Amino acid sequence: MRPSLIRLVRPRRPERQTDPLLPPLKLYRSILRAHIHKIPVEIRPLGDQYVKAEFKAHKNIDNPLHIVGFLTQWQDYLKNIDGGSWLKGKLSPQDLEKMSPEQIGQLYELMQEAKNVGKEGN
Known part of the structure; x- marks a missing residue:
């Protein structure tokens, strides 16, 4: 860049x-x-x-x-x-509609990782 x-x-x-x-x-x-x-x-x-x-x-x-x-x-x-x-x-429905399928997949992976981090902390 x-x-x-x-x-x-x-x-x-x-x-x-x-x-x-x-x-x-x-x-x-x-x-x-x-x-x-x-x-x-x-x-x-x-x-x-x-x-x-x-x-x-x-x-x-x-x-x-x-x-x-x-x-x-x-x-x-x-x-x-x-x-x-x-x-x-929080993400609004409008924000989600603007995302590509790849971005939604990344968001889902990030959510899964965040859940795992929370579990490891307990």
Whole structure:
């Protein structure tokens, strides 16, 4: 992911005040740092592994729209983690309808892993 592309394709939303996108490496580090301070110890390894796998999988993406979408979603995730709103967050039916079958499969796998982590903790 080339940070220079972010500046060229960042969508302008006059109706919503947005923060500028963080460069990929800075965002990655900020997320892992937020996990240290905001996520319970029992589920932190799961979150860290997921973040690392996603950033590694998207490392060589050149499509500017994919890059912006990826970074925007992870930056929103970081805001949720920092603000604590992730604790009461739920997916709406509209969010589920927007997901591809592959994304729903990933979400299901994540749910299964989270259940396993909970069982191991007991």
